[in-house]
Amino acid sequence: MPPKYAVTLMSVILAGFxxxxxxxxxKVSHTPQGLILSSAVVSCCYALQMAHCSPSVRGRLQxxxxxxxxxxxxxxxxxxxxxxxxxxxxxxxxxxxxxACTVLLRAKLSYVLFGAINTAVLVTALATGDDLFTAAxxxxxxxxxxxxxxxxxRLVDLVTELHWRREESAWVAVSRERVRFTQDLHxxxxxxxxxxTLKTELANRLIGKDDAQARQELSESLAITRAALxxxxxxxxxxxxxxxxxxxxxSMRVLDSAGIEMTTEGDFxxxxxxxxxxxxxxxxxxxxxxxxxxxxxxxRISLATTSDGPLRQLELTVANDGVxxxxxxxxxxxxxxxxxxxSGLDHMAARAGQLGGSLRTESVDGWFVLVVRVPAPRPPAxxxxxxxxxxxxxxxxxxxxxxxx
Numbered sequence: 534m535p536p537k538y539a540v541t542l543m544s545v546i547l548a549g550f551x552x553x554x555x556x557x558x559x560k561v562s563h564t565p566q567g568l569i570l571s572s573a574v575v576s577c578c579y580a581l582q583m584a585h586c587s588p589s590v591r592g593r594l595q596x597x598x599x600x601x602x603x604x605x606x607x608x609x610x611x612x613x614x615x616x617x618x619x620x621x622x623x624x625x626x627x628x629x630x631x632x633a634c635t636v637l638l639r640a641k642l643s644y645v646l647f648g649a650i651n652t653a654v655l656v657t658a659l660a661t662g663d664d665l666f667t668a669a670x671x672x673x674x675x676x677x678x679x680x681x682x683x684x685x686x687r688l689v690d691l692v693t694e695l696h697w698r699r700e701e702s703a704w705v706a707v708s709r710e711r712v713r714f715t716q717d718l719h720x721x722x723x724x725x726x727x728x729x730t731l732k733t734e735l736a737n738r739l740i741g742k743d744d745a746q747a748r749q750e751l752s753e754s755l756a757i758t759r760a761a762l763x764x765x766x767x768x769x770x771x772x773x774x775x776x777x778x779x780x781x782x783x784s785m786r787v788l789d790s791a792g793i794e795m796t797t798e799g800d801f802x803x804x805x806x807x808x809x810x811x812x813x814x815x816x817x818x819x820x821x822x823x824x825x826x827x828x829x830x831x832x833r834i835s836l837a838t839t840s841d842g843p844l845r846q847l848e849l850t851v852a853n854d855g856v857x858x859x860x861x862x863x864x865x866x867x868x869x870x871x872x873x874x875x876s877g878l879d880h881m882a883a884r885a886g887q888l889g890g891s892l893r894t895e896s897v898d899g900w901f902v903l904v905v906r907v908p909a910p911r912p913p914a915x916x917x918x919x920x921x922x923x924x925x926x927x928x929x930x931x932x933x934x935x936x937x938x
Contacts, residue, residue: 539692540587543685547586547629550678551579554625561621574614575626581608582629585636586686588693608633616657624671627654628678635683651676723821725761728787729754731824735790750790757783775813777836778802784820784834793829793853799836804847808909811888812836812849815881815905819851827855827901838909846890847909852902881905 558571581604612626627650634646654675658668732754739747781801788795804812816834823829833852838845881903882892890907 624674631679632682777809829853829855
């Protein structure tokens, strides 16, 4: 239900109660002055009630009147006008006032005023000569209209809030999709273009010297280009999935082409897919930064598993000897890519943070070391393998020499 339909529904129902209130007052007055007075009083109370129950108008009144003291006091004064001038009360006007108190005031105070208004209706009905049955009917009418008014106001508030939340959720969903698309494109093209550039430059230097190796580098560059094209299609359709083992093997080929000596340690194969995707992105970004922002000749990539009680973590370490500037073993090292305006470290830290992990970088003895730790679920325990056993009976034990007895 759109908010405007909820407000329309509330206004129609409250208008019906207002018409009933006018009819009751006209029935008692029997004069043109009574008709005019009844219509004016009920119309003003209806307008104030709609202002108090409508979220947009209520918000503006709250800013102007500071918790509605003047508008609520005016409605209370108009509600007692029929008693003062016509000698009769209206259950609709008293119900409007009771509903306004529950909508505008704090819970405890609104409950007290709600009970006081109904008590006042009962006392006024008995004081003006109504019998007990009529007085009870007036109290029931006042309480019912007050509760219905409160429920309608809460309905409008709920519909308005849900409508706002839906718009906010749509905006958040669009923003998240934009961020996902941007991150995926960054992960894809920063690495692929760096690898293609490296292999193309290498092939260009090898032409005329080692044509076979140059063709090999161009073939691998073409394969990376085709893989990047396929990744673009999966990114557009939101179906991109990375595997740590694939990224590890591709990194080995690229670093080998760059002439970087590489040592590895750990099992990159049996990794939970969700964790492996994040580590694959981190590995791809780390290798890209190594190629773009360092003069590394050696690289070490390791994957280890650590356990701290029930917590199991995977630790990916990417280290290279391409640190520029003085080494600092006392604290974190400012990555060289930050000097070029890059955001690789922040991007990798955000990826690790999605799983509750952390990222740490430091420079030790001329080596730049990047360590990423992410929580990893424990592999399911293998079911116990039953050991086949043959029943041992008395006949087997006494079967004679052929059983070794």
